Amino acid sequence: MQPETLLERFEAKRAAGISNNKEFLDIKGTEGLKGQMAAIGVAAEIKNENIGFKCMHYSVTESNGFVEITVVKRVTSDFTFGIRTVEDTAKMGSEFEAFNKIIEMPGRQMEETVKITIFDNNDWQPDQIFFVELYDPAENGMPRYKGDDTKCKITILDEDFPGQLCFEEPQITALKSGQTQTITLKVLRVEGSDGNISCTVSTEQVNKSSDFSALDGVQPALPGQHYQHMTRQV
DSSP states (O other): OOOOSHHHHHHHHHHTTOOOOSSOOOOOHHHHHHHHHHHTTOOOOOOOSSEEESOSEEEEEGGGOEEEEEEEEOSSSOEEEEEEEEOSSSOBTTTBOOOEEEEEEOTTOOEEEEEEEBOOOSSOOOOEEEEEEEEOTTSTTOOBOSSGGGEEEEEEEOOOOOOEEEESOSOOOOOOOSSOOEEEEEEEEESOOOSOEEEEEOOOOOSTTOOOOOOOEEEEEOTTOOEEEEEEEO
């Protein structure tokens, strides 16, 4: 009878004296477990035995003003650890407030929540990320603790809408009278007004008889500004 299950195949190979079995891997600590999981196409999450984050990824809108992160202690004895922020696309001082603190948790306390300040601004930008990690304050160089759950990701969601600039009227007619006339163009800012934006404005001569003052340059728009006027002589 042929062995059907994986365990039966293993036992049959061992009985036959086959030692190069690749269907089973020795687990030697966390690195061995990672290797075994990777061999079967599964990402292994290795937790620190003493301390770790309750959640590995937080998302927060910049207008919220802060993000709260929970640290879980897995031992019943007193435990001292460090926690700090690490820059990525989000930068300290502009997107979030730097945080670095050593915390002592007594034996009876199993969770600790820290609050990190998030800065809001009026300028549009892609979503930004930074990290928070747990480290050993007693170790030389204060390295991050081992384990996948000793580092968590923070995503700051941008809520700003810069909008777009456009003319209120696609066409304006000026009658040729032999005298200089002043025309007024109204520029609108639609679909948002957060932050500073600008556009390049230029004129194009359709025929040789056209007579006008050139309209070339950059047209800025300030935060909260929904429209402005431009005047030119023809």
